[in-house]
Amino acid sequence: MTDTSSYSPIHIIGGGLAGSEAAWQIAEAGIPVILHEMRGVRGTDAHKTDSLAELVCSNSFRSDDATSNAVGVLHAEMRLAGSLIMSAADKNQVPAGGALAVDRDGFSDAVTKAIESHPRITVVREEVSGLPPRKWDLAIIATGPLTAPSLASAIQAETGADALAFFDAIAPIIHTDSINLDVCWFQSRYDKVGPGGTGKDYINCPMTEEQYNAFVDALITGDKTGFKEWEGTPYFDGCLPIEVMAERGRETLRHGPMKPMGLTNAHNPTVKPYAVVQLRQDNALGTLYNMVGFQTKLKYGAQAEVIRMIPGLEEAEFARLGGLHRNTYINSPVLLDPSLTLKSRPGLRFAGQITGCEGYVESASIGLLAGRFAAAERKGESLPLPPATTAFGSLLNHITGGHIVSDDEPGKRSFQPMNINFGLFPLLEPGAITKPEGVKRFRGKDKTVMKKQLVAARALDDCAAWLGGGDQLA
Numbered sequence: 001m002t003d004t005s006s007y008s009p010i011h012i013i014g015g016g017l018a019g020s021e022a023a024w025q026i027a028e029a030g031i032p033v034i035l036h037e038m039r040g041v042r043g044t045d046a047h048k049t050d051s052l053a054e055l056v057c058s059n060s061f062r063s064d065d066a067t068s069n070a071v072g073v074l075h076a077e078m079r080l081a082g083s084l085i086m087s088a089a090d091k092n093q094v095p096a097g098g099a100l101a102v103d104r105d106g107f108s109d110a111v112t113k114a115i116e117s118h119p120r121i122t123v124v125r126e127e128v129s130g131l132p133p134r135k136w137d138l139a140i141i142a143t144g145p146l147t148a149p150s151l152a153s154a155i156q157a158e159t160g161a162d163a164l165a166f167f168d169a170i171a172p173i174i175h176t177d178s179i180n181l182d183v184c185w186f187q188s189r190y191d192k193v194g195p196g197g198t199g200k201d202y203i204n205c206p207m208t209e210e211q212y213n214a215f216v217d218a219l220i221t222g223d224k225t226g227f228k229e230w231e232g233t234p235y236f237d238g239c240l241p242i243e244v245m246a247e248r249g250r251e252t253l254r255h256g257p258m259k260p261m262g263l264t265n266a267h268n269p270t271v272k273p274y275a276v277v278q279l280r281q282d283n284a285l286g287t288l289y290n291m292v293g294f295q296t297k298l299k300y301g302a303q304a305e306v307i308r309m310i311p312g313l314e315e316a317e318f319a320r321l322g323g324l325h326r327n328t329y330i331n332s333p334v335l336l337d338p339s340l341t342l343k344s345r346p347g348l349r350f351a352g353q354i355t356g357c358e359g360y361v362e363s364a365s366i367g368l369l370a371g372r373f374a375a376a377e378r379k380g381e382s383l384p385l386p387p388a389t390t391a392f393g394s395l396l397n398h399i400t401g402g403h404i405v406s407d408d409e410p411g412k413r414s415f416q417p418m419n420i421n422f423g424l425f426p427l428l429e430p431g432a433i434t435k436p437e438g439v440k441r442f443r444g445k446d447k448t449v450m451k452k453q454l455v456a457a458r459a460l461d462d463c464a465a466w467l468g469g470g471d472q473l474a
């Protein structure tokens, strides 16, 4: 079949999860695509094949439960939007309980075949070593966590040295409603109001000397993950993992991120805490709080156990756990507009993990959105943003605006990659969660389940309306 489109092509750099999905969406909208993928000419440290949309590690797309799991909702929205990645995953599913896991080779082969045989897509195997030339008037950079150094330098030159990170040093993020405010209290250190603050901007968790010592011991002995050989050991003093600080001396944390100075326990003002853990609001909605300074290489299980030793966080639910990984991502909330376009270069979009989302599904979904925005722009149409209540909208909002940029750490960037989670969705209307008729005991746990179900149902309804009923892929 030959392409009869009269539109000029949109260029995509990177044929991973995001680039492949973006290419598919654009081509299905009737517009030609030139997809530039360097594998075949040059490899990365993690990819092992030349196939498009290679899964570099796990073969799981995580939970497929669209009724009460945020990534399951994202799966469902992508299916509604005719996602190639979801279609290939569904066709290559392997048994994995409630998760959607895939035969990795079958999956990548399916994506590669669909892309290579699409009449409107041309795949060029080459490394693009600078920003797209101006004559590529519409382009998407989807080069992922292992963006080739040449292109990374060009992005850095365009956006500024501080705007591109090569590691993510992630502190755990906790759902606000799982923090016990009978133990913790709101206060900024020395009640400082600062720009945009109230003097009560942090949630503080107090510790006695005994609790502090037990916590330090648990950090030091907890199970840790190592770095991959090619990652190096990217420690720099402003951003040491919490357990490395603990190893440097028993008092180090008490003089660093856990210092108790300038804080008075609102529940017990006469007793000075020995140490304090501070959590800072992480999103504009106020549904998530970030454990400031608690980036860590502790394994997930050990991490959750150690953090739940902190008074007030015994029942903590995590939107994400901490980590330190090789990554490449831009400071999207500052650099991108809501349609993922680089503010300084109209026509140039970013998609996938390089925008600061995390994970196969999230990266593909941002590719899907970038593709649809670019296709609409090529046609001279304007595509409304996905509603904030959808998984698409919530993730897009985190990347392009929902995250709060820290005021109290001038010069430091606080935007960190994030998986989709219910903390990114707007709250339900007050009174939405009510005891169902005939139910005798309606406990906190039941309310949480109902909340997730209502948020999930609202997301899918709003997504279907946004898509105009959906155009399911056969």
Ligand SMILES: Cc1cc2nc3c(=O)[nH]c(=O)nc-3n(C[C@H](O)[C@H](O)[C@H](O)COP(=O)(O)OP(=O)(O)OC[C@H]3O[C@@H](n4cnc5c(N)ncnc54)[C@H](O)[C@@H]3O)c2cc1C
Pocket: 013, 014, 015, 016, 017, 018, 019, 036, 037, 038, 039, 043, 044, 046, 047, 053, 054, 056, 057, 058, 059, 126, 127, 128, 129, 142, 143, 144, 145, 146, 147, 148, 151, 326, 351, 352, 353, 354, 358, 359, 360, 361, 363, 364
């Ligand atoms: C070691 C490692 C393990 C991971 N494990 C998991 C996991 O288990 N589960 C999970 O959900 N996520 C995992 N991730 C994150 C995962 O990489 C992303 O979720 C996903 O692959 C990102 O999709 P993407 O399309 O943005 O990038 P990618 O899938 O990496 O695609 C980017 C593509 O761009 C190409 N490229 C780069 N630079 C250029 C250039 N200059 N010119 C042309 N082409 C270029 C690359 O070859 C690649 O094909 C892992 C990441 C790493 C690094």
